[in-house]
Amino acid sequence: MSSSATEQARKIAEGLAYTSGFGNEHSSEAVPGALPTGRNSPQRAPLGLYAEQLSGTAFTEPRHRNRRSWLYRVRPSAAHPAFTRVASGALRTAPFEGDEAVADPNRLRWDPLSEPTGPTDFLAGLWTLGGNGDARQRTGMAVHLYHANTSMTDRVFSDADGELLIVPERGGLLLRTEFGLLRAEPGHVALIPRGVRFRVELLDDTARGYVCENYGQPFTLPDLGPIGANGLANPRDFLAPTAAYEDREGPVEVVNKYCGQLWSATYDHSPLDVVAWHGNLTPYVYDLRRFNVIGSISYDHPDPSIFTVLTSPSDTPGLAGVDFVVFAPRWLVGEDTFRPPYFHRNVMSEYMGLIEGAYDAKSAGPGGFVPGGGSLHNMMSAHGPDRETFDKASAAELVPQKLEHGLAFMFETRWPVLTTTQAMAADHLQQGYDDVWQGLERHFRA
Structure with missing residues (x-):
C-alpha cells in the first residue's frame, strides 16, 4: 500500500x-436527537427526518427469529426514479437453467481469479462459481468470487435476492452502508443483510475474496447443545456499525439485484442518508481469529460442524440451507488419532476457500490449494487428505501441535452446488485434481 493510501486508511479507521x-x-444516531423516543413512527419524526422500517423477515415470524430495523433518513427509500435492466456481467443466480450450469459429481478445484484487465470495482468484479436452490423462492445459495482494483464511485449496490457474506482474502474493504461504516480486512467477514444498500471502497490497490449469497433464512448463530452456554462464535464479537450518513446531492447510480437480474436507477441524492436507526437487522463485521474453537482433547477428529460460525436454518432441524464454517488457529492434542480431516463422503456439499497460509489436509504450492483458490466437493463425492498429507500424518509424532499459520473456511449446503459453465470453462480450473489421491497404496494384509 502506498503511503498516501496508508494515511487514508488510518483516517478512515479513526x-x-x-x-x-x-x-x-x-440503536445509533449520528446527530443527537435524531432517534424518536417512545414511538417508532411518530407523526413528525425528529429533525425533519422520514421514518422507515426495513424488514428482513415476515412480520409474523416468531419473536426470536424476527429481524427488523427502523431507519430515520433524509429522504425515504420510495423517492427514486424507475429502474431499468442492465447487463449482469459474470454474476449468475439460481435457478440455473438450460446449459448455464452443470451438476458434476467430480472433485473440482480452482486457482485464484486472474487480475482484472481494466478498472473493475467490487460489483463489476463479482464472478459466480455456482449455487443451488431458487432465489425467487428464497431457498439455496450461491458461491461468488470477486477481484477489484478500484473503489465504487458514485455507485451503490443492494441485493434483494439474499444476504451477502463477504470473505476478504487480499486487500481491505471499507463498506459504506445505510447503517454506517464497516471495515473488513483479510481474516474478517462482513455480513450485509438482504436489501441493504452499500458501497465498497478499497483500502489497498486491489482486493480479492469470496462471497456467499444466502437466498434462504437469515444467518444466525448455531445452537450450542451439549457444548453449553459458551464457545464457537461469541455474539459480542460481531460488530454492528454506528450511524454515519451522507447528505449528498447529485447523481448516484443505484444497482439493485432482483430475481437474478441487475437493475439500475440514477438518484439525485445518495441513498446512504440514514441519520439514526434502531433494531436487530444490521450489517456486521466479525474477526475469524476470535472464533473459540472446540475440539477433541482425548482421541478422534471432531466432525467439521464443530467449526460452524453462522448457519441459515432450513425447514428440517439441523439441516442447513448453508453453513459458514472456519478452520481457525487451534491446538491438536488427540492421542492415537489421525489428526488431519478424515476420508469421508458427506450428504452435504462443501465449497472450501483459503484466506491465508495452508490447510492441514491439502498440499500448497503451484497447482495446489492456495489462498484465493477454492475446491468443491459435492454431496457424496469421496474426499479427504491428499496422499502427501496422509503419508506425513500417518508417521507424525503425536505431540501437542499448534496449527497457527492457516485460515480456511467452508460454505456447506444441503443441496448440490451446480457449477456455472464459466466456472467449468475457466482457465483457472485445475486439471487433474484427482491426481492428488493417486498413489494411496494398499497396506492391507490378511
Whole structure:
C-alpha cells in the first residue's frame, strides 16, 4: 500500500465506531436527537427526518427469529426514479437453467481469479462459481468470487435476492452502508443483510475474496447443545456499525439485484442518508481469529460442524440451507488419532476457500490449494487428505501441535452446488485434481 493510501486508511479507521452483539437490539444516531423516543413512527419524526422500517423477515415470524430495523433518513427509500435492466456481467443466480450450469459429481478445484484487465470495482468484479436452490423462492445459495482494483464511485449496490457474506482474502474493504461504516480486512467477514444498500471502497490497490449469497433464512448463530452456554462464535464479537450518513446531492447510480437480474436507477441524492436507526437487522463485521474453537482433547477428529460460525436454518432441524464454517488457529492434542480431516463422503456439499497460509489436509504450492483458490466437493463425492498429507500424518509424532499459520473456511449446503459453465470453462480450473489421491497404496494384509 502506498503511503498516501496508508494515511487514508488510518483516517478512515479513526472514524469507525461499532456496537457489539449478534442479533441484539441496537440503536445509533449520528446527530443527537435524531432517534424518536417512545414511538417508532411518530407523526413528525425528529429533525425533519422520514421514518422507515426495513424488514428482513415476515412480520409474523416468531419473536426470536424476527429481524427488523427502523431507519430515520433524509429522504425515504420510495423517492427514486424507475429502474431499468442492465447487463449482469459474470454474476449468475439460481435457478440455473438450460446449459448455464452443470451438476458434476467430480472433485473440482480452482486457482485464484486472474487480475482484472481494466478498472473493475467490487460489483463489476463479482464472478459466480455456482449455487443451488431458487432465489425467487428464497431457498439455496450461491458461491461468488470477486477481484477489484478500484473503489465504487458514485455507485451503490443492494441485493434483494439474499444476504451477502463477504470473505476478504487480499486487500481491505471499507463498506459504506445505510447503517454506517464497516471495515473488513483479510481474516474478517462482513455480513450485509438482504436489501441493504452499500458501497465498497478499497483500502489497498486491489482486493480479492469470496462471497456467499444466502437466498434462504437469515444467518444466525448455531445452537450450542451439549457444548453449553459458551464457545464457537461469541455474539459480542460481531460488530454492528454506528450511524454515519451522507447528505449528498447529485447523481448516484443505484444497482439493485432482483430475481437474478441487475437493475439500475440514477438518484439525485445518495441513498446512504440514514441519520439514526434502531433494531436487530444490521450489517456486521466479525474477526475469524476470535472464533473459540472446540475440539477433541482425548482421541478422534471432531466432525467439521464443530467449526460452524453462522448457519441459515432450513425447514428440517439441523439441516442447513448453508453453513459458514472456519478452520481457525487451534491446538491438536488427540492421542492415537489421525489428526488431519478424515476420508469421508458427506450428504452435504462443501465449497472450501483459503484466506491465508495452508490447510492441514491439502498440499500448497503451484497447482495446489492456495489462498484465493477454492475446491468443491459435492454431496457424496469421496474426499479427504491428499496422499502427501496422509503419508506425513500417518508417521507424525503425536505431540501437542499448534496449527497457527492457516485460515480456511467452508460454505456447506444441503443441496448440490451446480457449477456455472464459466466456472467449468475457466482457465483457472485445475486439471487433474484427482491426481492428488493417486498413489494411496494398499497396506492391507490378511
